[in-house]
Amino acid sequence: MTSAARVRRAERADLPRVAELAAQHARYERAEPPVPDLADRLAALLFDGRDGVDGPAPRLVCLLAELPGGEVVGYATCSPVLSTWDGREYLHMDCLFLAPGRRGLGLGALLMDAVVAEGRRRGLSEVQWQTPAWNEGAIRFYDRLGGRALEKVRYSLPVSR
Template identity: 65%
Template sequence: MTVPLARRAHHEDLPRVAELAAEHAAYEKAAPPPADLAARLHRLLFGTEAPRLRCLVAELADGTVAGYATCAPELSTWDAAEYLHMDCLYLTEAARGHGLGALLMAAVRAEARALGLRQIQWQTPTWNDGAIRFYDRLGATSREKRRYSLPAE
């Protein structure tokens, strides 16, 4: 009997991850990702010896990829240390509430440990009550901040 699992994304998962990223962007009321997202992700995940990005997927017992988490090492000036920044964690609506989020978070934590990093940081929209409850149940702590972005040009 096959059970759901969290694993590293493979090359062939990237079209599905791109679909999920588009769903995720729509869910968060953000602009859609670029049309060539799968190719861009391929370069970040598989294009070098030391990938800049890590992608983990939640796979259902039937082999369907129902969610993903992406993360990358970042630096904290205040701690003068690296941490693992989880950029995205998303599950399809049908996949929520079945333990897949916990599987993805466990995989992200394992990734942090494998990289020798002691902390994981991420953010979620203040209106995303389901995610906030999930992260609180994990024992995560939060700090109120606003996220800004500014074009470089």
């Protein structure tokens, strides 16, 4: 494990770096690039008028893997989602990504620990996530953590405006 590495919540000033990492993540997963104004969109979900005190809690949580010296090399995002079948919320981890050359150092486990802690803090009993079927490294990582794979196919359907 990278000594003295830490995981912390993203701050507004981190959002350009988060957007860069998201672009790397999209390339890695062979997906379309993020929208050009991603940092602004994330700010609205993470910070704007949603602090849990003066308004509703943030809709999205962004956790950052930071090396000694302050270099942000990875991120995880999560948010609560409803399960109809269970009649409860669970924490959905939308993204977990580490920059190339920063994998295998224990940072992914630190991010997962922080995501699980977020679920626990919210009183939720489960975290769910997905990864591409071809991402064998991620599958091995999640299996080592004790994750249980669920067989589903994810769909997307654009909504016309």
